[in-house]
Amino acid sequence: MNFSDKQLSEIIQQLVGQHSEEQRQRIETGVRQAAQRWRESDGDFPAFAEFCGQHFVSDSALLDEVFTRFQRNLESLMGNLHKAYRQFNWPLHVDTGDLLKVDQLFANFDMFAHVVSDMFATKLAFVALLNFPLETLENKSRDGENWSRRKWAEIRLAELFADRVPGEVKQKHTTAYTAAEEYVYHYNIYAGNLRDADGKPLFPETLKLISHWGLRDEIKGQYANPDGLEKQELLHTVMERIIAQEIPRQVVDNPKVVWHPHSNALFDPHGKQLDAAPEANARYETLLKTFHAEQLIDPYTPDTPSLIDRRFQQNREILEDEVEAVLIEVLSAPVLKNIAQLISQRLKRDLQPFDIWYTGLKSGGDIREDELDELVSKRYPNVDAFQKKMDGVLESLGFTASRAKYLQNYIAVDASRGAGHALGAKMRWDKAHLRTRVPRGGMDYKGFNTAMHELGHTVEQVFTLNDIDFYTLEGVPNTAFTEAFAFVFQGRDLDVLGKTAASAKNDTAVLHELWQTAEIAGVSLLDMRIWRWLYANPGADAAALKTAVIELATNIWNEFFAPNFGVKDSPLLAIYSHIFYCGMYIPDYAIGHIIAYQINHFLRDKNLAIEMERMCKLGRIAPQVWIRQAVGEAVSAKPMIADAETAIAALKQQTNA
Structure with a gap:
């Protein structure tokens, strides 16, 4: 509601007279914050003035009590609603068998949709805005290192009510993203039913690969297989068909058809040719619907x-230009050409686009995946086995027996319907949930590698909730930081299996880190440019969006990858499923890789468990403040690039010696 400056000055002067001149700054801030979000339905000017007079608190002891009430009651509210959300979404997230039609309707039910609206309707939101400050991103990044933990908690409390989006709009937003999630989680390709150009099957009959994760990881796993190239090339063709939406719609999540990706012909199990009608741009229609859902939110967030x-300004709290600059710094690193040449030498062939996923530079990259599958399936025949042995996994990472048991008690392991994810709790002493895929024959290496990634998430989630000092500081600054911990754990998967020593640690690990960071940096840049295109072309249909995505992906490839690969015009970066259901999440992966490297660099002579717990207890303060307090430097790709240059120089010396 637009109150005049004169009206607001009247209230401010009245409150200063009531509470003292010392409170002027707090009063001015609080009154203006509340007034900006006050609507006609909340009352007229006298009602607003009366509210401010009744609810502004200057007494420090009373303010402490108000603050504590919010902390305690928000935890109860958010925590219990989150438990209901987890239950409502259980069939979609966890592999419990066939879905019922009603399961989708339960998943569409957003119990958080009306929370903020109800907080405004009951005036609780206005109490928070009147008494606790909002701060700009600039102030948080510049001054936040000198703020107390309590001040940070007050700011995060006020930020819960920074935007006032109607509940019905939030519900529509949730419905769109739930539908997109369901589309992605059921995008399975039955690899045993694929045929190469000669009509031969190349994969086990029962192998089911979710796009893009399973397809990508199968390509990764074939580098240690002397006969893996033809399988990689076949899966690459599958990916290109998916991107172009030339894949027959009957292929998706269907074990009863045989598909020849090279010719795009489709057959039943008896050899009868079938209709190979394509998906008809369903992939891009899914993305378009999430864009339209965001457009519903836009009018209610005038500052963003x-x-x-x-x-960037709210979730990541890192400016868009800064993130893009870091991504381009990685993608433009001259040492990537040296790494590409090294990979080509090791493969003894020219590079192909799917070699963005080359694994031979990391420790253990030479171990055959079927050997790892056998080891993992014996150790973890089901999710219960991983649950029971989790404390041992954690102890091998440096956690004491007592802390490992503590974490095990607050992390539940579930069989994932999708590729795998982590779902933290929202109230102390509830459990975080780790989800990974477990085939009938037991967990395979792909599932274990995913489980290690998700374990990093869930350990962070337990520490940043159960061991935090203020509830509104629970979590990490943004999702890039939880991805960083996930990558730290995932990078130690072979250590946990006892295989690193057998394959001998090498001097090329940093080259692997930079190579995979460049890969995800390219996809991140694509994600950002897609959303810029959507906002620049709000009336576009799915066909136009498909053309744009492929063109953007190809342009990024040609600018940053083609000079190193010697291959032009690949759209492969557009295979990432996150693009279509995560609303520009992917840059957090790239920043997460960079932060993970900085954390690993910091941990070289330190204990992972001790330092991770210390870092997690920093909670959800500003990203640059967090990273400086955690490792003593700002978010930067320079250490990774510099170490890669040193490693290349050392390899050249060894070659010339």
């Missing part, structure tokens, strides 16, 4: 009037 603004 697009998903792009919300992602």
